[in-house]
Amino acid sequence: MHTYLQIIKGTIEEYTTYRVSFILWRVRLVVQLLVVYFMWWAILAGHQELFGYTQGAMLTYVLFSSFVRPFVMGTRTQEVGELIRSGNLSNYLVRPMRFLGFCASRDIADKLLNVIFAVSEIIVLYVLLRPQLFIQTSAVVILLSFVALVMGMVLFFYFSLLISYLGFWTPDVWAPRFLSFVFAEFFTGALFPLDILSAPLYLVSQSLPFYYFIYFPLKVYLGQLSSMAMLQGFLIGIVWTAGLWALERIAWSRGLRAYTAEGK
């Protein structure tokens, strides 16, 4: 346990060593949020309600998605593909620790920093922009939102690792990740709530794991899902998580057999 705590500590120190890079990373996340926020604010101007969302509900969705997004999708697992490709993975395999634990610790550090800074950034933006926010008061719904958030986080962790594991079989690790970014940008609901899409596209989105990264936790928080839809969402999310976990285990063991430490 001490080893993994040291990894978390080391990762945080690594982030804060390059201060300009760190500041620009945070600026980038705020800019990303503001781009979507201002776009929706402009689109909703003159509308009492659009796609079933009031201005308050939509801006709450957008503002909170900026918290959910880095919490769920903030990761260092994209480095794994490069470690495999360069042969540097060998350095980690010989260390007395589990590689999965190493990756998880790096991700925890990333998310810790994200949460601390995202909360303060959202507070500052709230004070500056004064949007009408929807605050959930039901403790049960808040708890369920948190469970959905953790589920999304675990799901994304395995999803991202699996893409990196492609490095065991191909040196082209960036192209599949870029493609996953493009799909994630659209199907996670980072830009808009997925239920504004046409019925067939919404159905497609529901069948993909991206649905559970941002959209599902936020919809649970907003209290816009019926008990049945929520139950269905959690069940499918758990099936996805279990499926990707099993795939990750298989890919890791088969990948290690294919791994030749090429480049070392």
Next chain:
Amino acid sequence: MFMRYVRIWWMLTVSSFMISLVSRFNAGVFFVGKFLRFLFFLIFLLTVFSRTETLAGYTVNQMVFFYLSFSLVDTIAQLFFREVYRFRSLIVSGDFDFALIKPMNPLLRVLVGGADPLDLGMLPLYIAAVIYTGGRLGDVSWVNVVFYFILLINGLIISTGFHILVLALGILATEVDHAIMIFRDVVSMGRIPMDVYHEPLRTTMTFVIPVGVMMTFPAKALMGLLSPWMVIFSIALGLLFFVLCLKAWHYALFQYSSASS
């Protein structure tokens, strides 16, 4: 001198294309990704218009044209300036020294030394879509078409300025990766016309950070919504911005410490 630089650029571009196309799988996946990214935002735009007739007075055709003009400028910029994304490694390793000692302007090497063939592949699609959608906007005079092309070039000059600014920051702070993505995110606001946004954001994003002049004005000129005086003002603003960015580059160049070399 100019022809010499054209020849150098051509050689660098051919090499860059060969490197990018070594892996057909990689190139294919990137190409599909770029197409899907374009398509997904278009779907989003059409989805918004499925519930509203106009946005800030613009029809769905006009809005799609704004998005296509944005995609055109953005893609040409990425096609030429892809090397900027790789600049940080040159700085932190000290390998930028090799660009400095060569008998050519180092800015050319780090700005346009690695063109991206995948963006070139997307260009015919955008050009065809711009012509098709532009033809559906109604009566468009030849003067407005000329203004459109002039302002597209002006947009590219501004985009060049932004990329030079990122390179300057790369030298001063050894940071490029986040800076270039902040630029991309800010510029992405130009996917819809600046008129849609509320004040003071609209004016700031049009004249202070000239994303509006870069992305919105060309399409507005084609639609006849921009006066000739505004066209002249936009060109002056674009050139002024470019000169200021060049000055920032020269300042940064003097601060280069050749660390790690």
